[in-house]
Amino acid sequence: MRTNKSTLNKSNVTDLETFFKAIGRKTVEHVEAFEGDLNKFLELDGPKLKEMGIDCAQRKYMLKWKHKYVNDLENLREHKQGTKKHGGERKQKEVRAKKRALERLEERKKFQELELEAEQKGERDF
DSSP: OOOOOGGTTTTOSSSSHHHHHOOOTTTTGGGGGGTTTHHHHHHHHHHHHHHHHHHHOHHHHHHHHHHHHTTTTTTOOOOOOOOTTTTTTHHHHHHHHHHHHHHHHHHHHHHHHHHHHHHHTTTTOO
16 A cells, blocks of 8 residues: 655654655665664664764765654655756856866867878868
């Protein structure tokens, strides 16, 4: 039976695996670290999660959802992680310029190869 994830909240989520499945982003991988106990997870803070070896982004995401769950602020759901386009806002000009430079370099190489072929066939006299 499949549960509607939009209705998962403090009143109907009682185990850690359901909590992690609802918030997504591969947090289910850490269920064993808490021995599957939701209360054990809710008692821990950031430094203790760090000691357990959970990486920063994952830890921050889990703590954000822990706060929302404890205070019953929002139904549990997955926030999709954003993807950077063209290297992100700060590097956008640099990444685009490098991409264009590589394209020009490839065009130059193709042109040189075509000219070399034409010269070998005797179509060009230099």
